[in-house]
Amino acid sequence: MRQAVVGLLAHVDAGKTTLAEAMLAAAGAIRNPGRVDSGSTHLDTDAMERDRGITIFSSSAALDWAGAHLMLVDAPGHVDFSAEAERTLAALDYTILVVGANDGVQGHTETLWDLLARHEVPTFVFVNKCDLENPGREELLAELASRLSPGCVDASALLVGDAGALEDAAATDEAALEEYLETGALAADTLRRLVAGRALFPVFFGAALRDDGVRELLDGMCALLAERPWPDEFAARVFRVSRGARGERLAWLKVTGGTLRAKAQLTGVDRRGEPWAEKINEVRLYQGASSETVAEVGAGRICVVTGLSHVVPGSALGAEPEGVRPLLAPVLSYQVIPEPGADVSALVRALRELADEDPVLGVTWQEQLQEAHVQLMGEVQQDVIAELLRERYGFAVTFGPGGILYKETVTAPAEGVGHFEPLRHYAEARLLVEPLPRGAGVEFGTRCSTDDLDLNWQRLILTNAMERDHLGPLTGAPLTDVRITLLAGRAHAKHTEGGDFRQATYRAVRQALMGARERGECRLLEPWYRFRLTVPADRVGRALTDLTRMAAEFDAPATSGDAATIAGEVPASEVGEYALEVARYTGGRGRISLELAGYRTCHNADEVIAAAAYDPEADLPNTPDSVFCSHGAGHTVKWQDVSAHAHTAVDPARLRPYRPADAAFFSAGLRSTGT
Missing domain, CATH: 2.40.30.10 (Translation factors)
Structure with a gap:
């Protein structure tokens, strides 16, 4: 039996879960489709999902149709849970992107489309709610083709051999075009290949709540699924x-x-x-x-x-290789405020358990302030975290106001050395911090020869480097878009313990960053949103004035009828409650959609740095200074002087080719087996 894991993705309120229920009911997998508004759906299984009428956690169910076994995965649609939706893409062979006929392509739809392209997931499109007022099939197809891909083709016309639809499909691929010109048709295997290769995106139309178009979707999708071979190794x-x-x-x-x-x-x-x-x-x-x-x-x-x-x-x-690095991440940080008398250390442990389920939660404990902070996508996710803490752990919490999550990076390579040698302890690590492209995150690796430092010590140094966020010296924000490479290190046959290298490693990274700061080679980064602002044509002037004030970058307005649309990017720190402001000055006729576009150089870095008033040398848990031993006692050497006292040096002739600190580096060939 042919099989596929098929995800359902959509912007909120497009009817994605309703479609999943209708598909399961049509296939006989459930007796009756559940209703989102009555909290009776089979796929929104959590009480919070039923109460709110939105999908928060991915869930699955299977059905059989036309000789194919389909495993449906219903992913969250609300933007606050888009990171969960992105993680779900790793499991998918195909996806159905649901678009509301009444709403058309939304900003979040485009974000999901970009994620599907990044993860190379073949996609069908289902235009739902066609029973509601909408521009019409041709207009909707034109919007999909212009906003998403020219490969969006009417599936019903395609499957019955309509010449126009076949010509549109053939135009997406050179070999398909030759086949069409020679035969006047496209073979079923050719269509399957075009769909699997993300050249063709069949578009279906219907109204899931009325069971309209659901069977046509199942028929067409199963006809266009390509059989996929799987390797024998687990x-x-x-x-x-x-x-x-x-x-x-x-x-x-x-x-x-x-x-x-x-x-x-x-x-x-x-x-x-x-x-x-x-x-x-x-x-x-x-x-x-x-x-x-x-x-x-x-x-x-x-x-x-x-x-x-x-x-x-x-x-x-x-044998599964490393996957694509997730793109979506929170840009807001909130203080978690427990009730008076609560066990704060237990609260932090509970938050870190939740972070095991949701890695982007970003739990941090700020020692100097004695505060726990989390990184969240928005207010709805706040409510979910608060409810999970109450249900599982008995904590009642509130959240402080959200602050922008800034990050820091370097613009040039910076070498640092850390030394930790109190009495009867010894470790030294020398690291290189280099800039990477925006969005790369933090990478770790080694160029140190095992002749100079045993592989086990190298693994320990890189494990220590990877176990925490390293803070930048400008505002104490997390370091990003850098590669940290081990160049050299030294241990003592008698006195070195594991914790010694932890201290040396932390100090080496910090000393490198302090040197970069002194040379003006550190940069503060801030999150930017991709926006799409639609306002009445007579309010365009006000909109352009606002966007200029917010330091936004945007294209010329596009006018359609009596409305104008402006697209571009804007610093997240400038947005605030602007969505409410748009509604006010347009009398409720305007709207703005926002999606994270990534991190860029902070537009008002001097102002932010001054407001933070961060003193990196006073941040003792992240000290750049080192400890050396003299006359039988340890003493602190300031970071500026550490290089002169260091016991290691880098000989370029002895450096080895870069080796990433990946699973193969740590496991030395150990591999999971499922048998």
Whole structure:
């Protein structure tokens, strides 16, 4: 039986979950489709989802149709949970992007489209709510073609051999065009190839709530699914981590090779580079809220396993390669305020457990302020975190006002050395911090020869470097878009302990950053939003004035009828409550959509740095100074003088080719097995 994991993605209120319910009901997988407004859907299984009428957590169910086994994954549609939606893409063979006929392509629709392209997921489009007032099929197709891709073609016309639709499909691919010109048609295998290769995006129309167009979607999709071979060697990727009804940790994964069996022993490397080995207790298949325990799951299918305590969303198991780095991340940081008398250390532990399920949560403990902070996408996610803390851990919390999450980087290579040598301790590490392109994050690796420093010590240094956020020297914001490379290090045969290298490593990174700061080679970065502002034509002047004041960069307005649309990018710090302002000055006729466009150089860096009043030398948990031993006692050497006292030097002739600190580096060839 042909099979595929098919995701459903959409902007909020496009009717995505309603479509999933209609598909399951049409296939006989459920007796009756549930309703979002009555909280009776089979796929929104969490009480918070039912109360709010939105999908918060990805859920799955399977159906059989026309000789194909489809595993549906309903992903969140609200922008606050778009990071969860992006993680779900790792499990998908195909996706159905749902667009509301009454709303058309929204800003979040374009963000999802970009993510699907980045993760190379073949996509069908379902235009839902066609029973509501809308511009018409031709106009909607034209919008999809202009806003998403020229490969968006009417599926119903395509499948019945309409010449216009076939010509549009053939135009997306040179070989297909030759076939069409020679035969006047396109073979079914050609259409499947074009869909699988993301050249062609069949568009279906209907109204899921009225069961209109749902069977046509299933028929067309199954006709266009390409069979995919899977390798024999075990491989899998984790796309979600959650908790079961009994509090057990659940790892949701897609098997991408071989067979996964219950009681199998798996090995891997955690986020700190530490190897682990654990046994799978149960393998479950979920159908909404209900589950079935099975003995094994073959390649190409999704399942849930218990017993894995070290994996996080994105973890690769077995022969599965490292995946695409997630793009979406929060840009706001909030203080978590517990009730008076609460155990703050227990609260931080609870938040870090939640961060195991949602890696972008970004929990930090600010020692100087004695405050816990989290990184969130927005206010709806705040409510969800507060409810999870109350239900699972008994904490009642509120949140402080959201602050912009700034980041820092370097503009030129900076070498740093850290030394830690109190009495009967010894370690020295020499690291290079280099700039990377925007959005690259932080990478780690080594060029140090094992003849100069044993591989186990190198692994320890890089594990220490990877286990924490390194703070920049301008405002104390997290460091990003850099590569940190081990160049040299030294241990003592008798006195070196593991914690010594932790101290040396932290100080080496910090000393490098202080040198970069002194040379003017540090930069403050801020998040920018991609925006789309629509206002009545007679209010364009006001809109352009506002955007200029907010330091936005934008294209010339595009006018359609009595409305004008302006698209561009704007610093997140300038947006504030501008959506409410737009509604006020347009009498409710204007709207703005915002999506994270990434980090760029801060437009008002001097002002932000001055307001932060951050003194990097006074930040003792992140000190750039080193400790040396003299006359039997340790003493502090200021960061400016550490290089003159250091015991290591870099000999370019002895440096080895760069080796990334990846799973292969830490595990030395150990590999998970699902058998």
